[in-house]
Amino acid sequence: MTEAASRRRGRPPRTESADTRDRILNAARAEFSERGYDKTSVRGIAKAAGVDSALVHHYFGTKEQVFESAIEVAFAPALNAPEALADGPLDGVGERLTRFVFGIWENPSTRTPLLAIVRSAVNNDTAAAVFRRLVASQLLRRVAAQLDLPDAELRAELAAAQLVGTAMLRYVIKVEPLASADPEQIIRRLAPVVQGHLTGP
Template sequence: MTEATSRRRGRRTRTESADTRDRILTVAREEFSLRGYDKTSVRQIAKAAGVDSALVHHYFGTKEQVFAAAIETAFAPARHAPDAVADGPLDGVGERLTRFIFGIWENPTTRTPLLAIVRSAVNNETAAGVFRDLVAAQLLRRIAVQIDVPDAELRAELAAAQLVGSAMLRYVIKVEPLASADVEQIIARVAPVVQGHLTGP
């Protein structure tokens, strides 16, 4: 076998491996969304992805690690929230962050995987722990750094609690009239509260 042939085979193998890994992640998100964390198994994920369970373990490890990888990809749009905080004056941070978060929830493409994450986290402590670590590392600490005020981490957590609670009632529990209210009306009412948490006295 020539060196060029070996390189081509190596590239093809890496591409096939990446495709298989992506397929497993896509299926895992669908399974967790459909069944929740407790009722989803690595065997089910492997079967739906058309691979052996050992291959799922090879790429990701335990079910908890599969869930972490799946939700990290689904959570990716929310990682840009700290950018929304940094992109402008501090006195407008509440509206920018609120508008950004509700924008993610209003978009069906990004809302569906988020619903799967939240439902699994609410019903299972292991899933909740994975979600909590991801939110803390990817969102809250980065927002806290951006606002640079006393008690920044607590402020970021209170702002997140306001936004997550509002999103839960609107998109997950679907409490009326919040569930049907115009999103601009919600942003107008929630943003000043978020602003107060982040920069108020």
């Protein structure tokens, strides 16, 4: 096989590339959600997408890079959190952020991919590193920038720890009575704590 033929192998016509890339990402999210990071393979993703595994490598590279691309799309709704913080006075930021985060978790269409992300991150160091990098660079630093207070990054991380921890117990581990509690009750109790982390002394 010539070098040129080798380079062309597995690559789709340009008109098909966007659809193929989306199909691979959708398959990857489904595979990671169902199997977790450890048990998901590039070959399995390719099979689910109906493509050759060379195409997965061509578009995304390694399994870690596929995971990062897949979760970035799934995580996209959460990236609007800084705008939710900015939309109102600072003394109401705890409730706005808490309501925003639980709005994402309560919506089945956004909760399912988030569950896949969290489960993979909890069970695998590589997936955890990808998730941590995404959260730190695209969410927490942007939240901290909205605060304009001393120790802003630490404040943002503590608020995130409160919200993520509660979400883990409610949606992943499903501890009762938290798992069945009314979301409004959770928001009322949690918002003042988040407010304290973000703007307290």
